[in-house]
Amino acid sequence: MSRKVTRRDLLAGAAGAIGAATLAPAGQRVHAQDTTKSPGGPASALGARSRHEPLARGRVTSLSSRTPLQDLHGMITPSDVHFERHHGGVPAIDPDDYRLLIHGLVERPTMLTLAELKRFPATSRICFLECSGNYPTGAGPETRPELVCGMTATTEWTGVSLATLFREVGARSDATWFLAEGQDAAVMTRSVPMEKAWDDALIAYAQNGEALRPSQGYPARLLLPGWEGNSNVKWLRRLELADQPFMTREETSKYTDPLADGTARQFSFVFDARSIITSPAYPDVVEPGWIELRGIAWSGRGTIAQVDVSTDGGRTWQAAQLQEPVLRQAHTRFRHLWRWDGSETEIMSRATDDTGYVQPTRAALRAVRGRRARGYHLNPITAWRIQPNGQVYYREEPPWDA
């Protein structure tokens, strides 16, 4: 072996390129690669991904990017591929300059530094976070899972219970709503019922065990388990307690749902149950024989109780296996073994949560939401069409307003 081992080789994990291949007598390789005959790369400060396993958020625009659901295997979303949706860009906040103001209907209007926030008793919560607009109206057959509903992610969030902070400042009994405001260029504001604060809301400063990523609200954000992403205000700088909602733009002309009956649903915080098969999916090509259908299910209402899978276009359904732990308001993995006979069919999944809510078909959802739905809070069953040649396609839906 004459070639010098370079740092680049080691960092790239390309040890096989420098190891001796095991040669058969005729000079042909029995095994393509033998990494056991020379030391591998050294330890490092940060663990990089294998160069064979690139992972990246999909459809990156200046305003958003998507979690590559089809490339993931677990319930926790790696922090660097958590979807993004910003309204005024990602602010660069110096943690030493960070302040959180709590005022309004409180006994003691209070200013907190980041260090002070971290002194309060900490608590952690594993839950999903999902963008309110997570449905691909008008998607064609060549649509990957990340483009169907990639604006959802599950994370272990750590921070301070909002109830702890509201007790600290002396929240008054006549406070029924609070305003959460960010320090991004949109100065994002949403009104949140006080019940959520007393129930399970957090001010989160950590994400999967480390400080929040800037794109997730560093150094601190509001976290409302199971509630629409937009209300989980990032880069949080102000909480104002009041006796009614503030009627901000994001809770009136945006993030509301026109309904078929002529009313518009407002404060649609809680996500209904949803699921999607993430494998196989477009652009996979499958072979006849055994296939494990894999996917995720989640509900803002509670815990996933059951996921049913159909491999015959929705005519019959079988209960899929749920991967433990099954946590409240968190992505839940499901799997189902299926033997494909090679004929054209459609596969789909349907989630049921512990409130008895069943994920609707697109037709059922449209009957309630009407022809002029605005793309928020849509959770219909997603189907994949498998052609006889094994090519998997997203099953197109008719135009929403048809």
Next chain:
Amino acid sequence: MGRVTLTGTFAARMVVAVFASGVAGFLLAAPAGAQNVGGGAEQGAPPQFGFGRAATAEEIAAWDIDVTPDGTGLPEGEGTAASGAPVYARQCAVCHGASGEGSIADRLVGYTPETTPPFGPRYEEWRGDGPDVPYSVGNYWPYATTLFDYIRRAMPSNAPGTLEADQVYGLVAWILAENGLIAADETMNATTLPAVEMPARDIFVPQER
């Protein structure tokens, strides 16, 4: 919430508003009958940790920019469609279109059916075989005050928070007048803006939780 225009159900917020205005100084005491609420305290936790410090009136006033439907938070100043038009042309038209018809940013101006929001059974009857009416400020914004709040905090998106109060009042007046919701010469200020009747005012119902 620097200006005090409080009546009715917003009376409870007066303490806050007066405090933020700086007029009455430090009015921190809660009214009689107020008490702390909430559950979930961990066993052994003290009633208070004593972390953080009292926020000053100046600090609160600097950040407290929200405007609510009864007009609380609206600053002094005024504007008309005529005063807002040049501001709109300079600051807004590039994204929202010369006439508010929408471009890379939202549509602001649109035909408003007089008898129905732009969806639902009455709308479908009104529309017949005609084209759809776009969503706009005129038919889907329930409160005129939200326009002031949003424009002041977040617009224009390349330089948010830089418009003067008179400019914001002018822009709000221009948008409302173009939608036919106020007269072309009507002045918008802290008194007149909350009184503007928005067609979408009563279509919203809260989600049951």
